[in-house]
Amino acid sequence: MSIVDIRHIVFDIGKVLIHYDPHIPYSRIIPDEAERSWFFANVCTHDWNIEQDRGRSWEEAEALLIQDHPEREEQIRAFRRHWHEMVPHAYLETVELMERLIAEGRDVTMLTNFASDTFREAQKRFPFLTLPRGVTVSGDVGLIKPDIEIYRTHARSFGLEPAATVFIDDSLANVEGARAAGWHAIHFTDAQRLRADLAAYGVQPLAGLHGMATAEASVAQP
Structure with missing residues (x-):
């Protein structure tokens, strides 16, 4: 993959930052x-x-x-x-990676399929969900991934240039939806692979910027 000018990084939440299993x-x-x-x-x-x-x-x-x-x-x-x-726990390695990106001054937002009320509950339990510049919650906007309109809504809301945006999601369908909207996208499997995939886009966060939100995430309780 050739290095492109990535200026916006967008994270999914469920099964990327926090575990979900009904x-x-x-x-x-x-x-x-x-x-x-x-x-x-x-x-x-x-x-x-x-x-x-x-x-x-x-x-x-x-x-x-x-x-x-x-x-x-x-x-x-x-x-x-x-x-x-x-939603019993966070994926601490991915959370730490996101924190590092934010600490370095990179533009980080979130785009998630989430009911409005349960998302606010999740923010209280997992404080790192308040750290990015903002979030588009599907339940708030009446659109769900992989509908191309939710990606366009997110880009308009946060002033993202699609060609300079990379999206991270565990769902391949949602990844393809982002690509259809003109974004770059990474299919998330684990934090180690994510670091390599981001590096291929020229995004290599420095080590040693472990934040307090990660520590809080490790003790989040129902």
């Missing part, structure tokens, strides 16, 4: 693995949950499922009630 509380709520798999495939599905990321209220979302699955009401309501258990 099976954590549901392994207790629905202990039987086969039943739990059925529940996520037929009741609280990915497609159902993504609409909260698009801005639908939890009240409406729960009502829709309870209407079709009244016998599952408590399990349905448990999704929001136990959401905090689904």
Whole structure:
């Protein structure tokens, strides 16, 4: 990859900066693995949950499922009630890398598929989510990745030049969405690979700028 002039770095959040796994509380709520798999495939599905990321209220979302699955009401309501258990910890190496970029004066923002209320909850639990210059939350703008309009909205909101922007996301579909918007993009797998991918773009943060937010992230509790 040839070195380009990257002036804007945009981070996804879930599975890049913080861990997310709805099976954590549901392994207790629905202990039987086969039943739990059925529940996520037929009741609280990915497609159902993504609409909260698009801005639908939890009240409406729960009502829709309870209407079709009244016998599952408590399990349905448990999704929001136990959401905090689904995000148990930060990815400290990635957080530290982001902190270093910010400490060096680089322009760092975030673009995330996240329900509005759970994102504000996450910011309280993980203070490093307040460090970048700003964030576009899908639930706030009514758009979700990989819709090209959310990338354009983010670029307009923060004055980003697409050709000078690199986006980091764990979802290949979201990476392709960023590229369709004219951004450079990195498919995140782990912090070590991310450092190498950023270096290929000429972005090599210095070592030794470990910030307090990383230390706080390591002790964030539900």
